Amino acid sequence: MTLPKTADIIIIGGGVMGASTLYHLAAGGQKNVILLEQEDVFGSGATGRCAGGVRYQFSTEINVRLSLESLPMIERFKEEIGQDVNYRQCGYLLVATNERDAETFKRNVELQNRLGVKTELLSGDEVRRRLPLMKFEDALAGTFHQKDGLVDPNSVVMGYISAAGRLGAKAFSGASVTGIRVEEGNVRGVETASGSVEAPIIVNAAGPWAGRIGEMAGVPIPIQPVRRQMFTTNAMPMIPSDFPFVIDFAQSLYFHREGEGLLVGMSNQNEKAGFDQNVDEEFEMVNFEAGMTRLPLLEYAQRASHWAGLYEITPDAHPIYGKTPVEGFFIVGGFSGHGFMHGPVSGKLMAEYLLDGKFQTLDVSVLDFERFAEGRLIKEYNVV
């Protein structure tokens, strides 16, 4: 592989954030931008391992607003980017089984409705009526929004990489960044196994690895990698085609249709930060048992596949956009397990920030890097 010796902008990371940023920079007229991805295949980090869920249902205004910008971009993806991303609007049905969650759901629905998202608040009985195959005797409330759903992550990444290529921007896979050169507080370029590339602007879009990239530039970034895993089943013909993305909120246990079968995942609340991406077989049993208790039909299903990936967790479960203390070193990351859906708008926002000097589509300046040092955290409740 021959990398250029210089570029105006280098993006590190070829997941949804890097790919979307690359495309939007190229679409904004910046052609001398390159993306470097360490793996042989783009999108093989968190993006390619994610559940593909997209939703408007969040508990903070900024997250709902990010969805209000990003999900319509996914709806228009084929038309604008030229790639089908298989958006299935099966709806998300979040189920509350304790008073605290039920109360919070009520407030969340009020917020979402106020912002124009037509989420419905459901009673426990309504949850049971909508999910006849599931056992939710303890459901106290639920929320449902029909336009939430599922999208194919790899198609989004490859759609952006190909469209950026058509506009003249270049993305390199198998290009691991091993060092970042900083002189007098300014970035100068990156080191890779295939040589160095000079650039005055570097964007850290390394997802769960963003902290490592930060260390290379001498910037401590509060993003922790935390393993999450899921399994899929073989065909389950009893599951209706309009089965929603169901979340048993208190257990962080979720189900959605995957091909002819189901995908079942659960977040291990005791998982320690680390880069291990092997499936924890013991926890898979916990996930399977919990899944079967809610959906007894699972007893007759066979596991078709399973995998693990890394969430990129920040202290307030919100992303970080923009500049860092090193001049020319920018970040878009820390989406805390729900970033795939915000990838389209986040790349657009980063391109605006780099090209125009400010976020135009949506003011995300509250999600700056400095908020951690300054104690301006914004907690998101709807983390699964």
Ligand SMILES: Cc1cc2nc3c(=O)[nH]c(=O)nc-3n(C[C@H](O)[C@H](O)[C@H](O)COP(=O)(O)OP(=O)(O)OC[C@H]3O[C@@H](n4cnc5c(N)ncnc54)[C@H](O)[C@@H]3O)c2cc1C
């Ligand atoms: C199991 C699981 C389920 C999830 N489910 C959902 C969901 O349903 N909906 C949703 O919206 N989000 C979900 N997420 C979260 C979502 O996947 C992430 O928020 C999003 O993909 C982050 O994108 P990214 O581009 O920042 O990171 P990544 O996709 O990880 O991309 C970063 C890239 O940087 C590369 N990289 C790292 N170091 C270097 C280096 N030194 N040199 C070059 N390249 C480097 C990596 O190889 C990687 O490809 C889930 C995540 C996981 C793990």
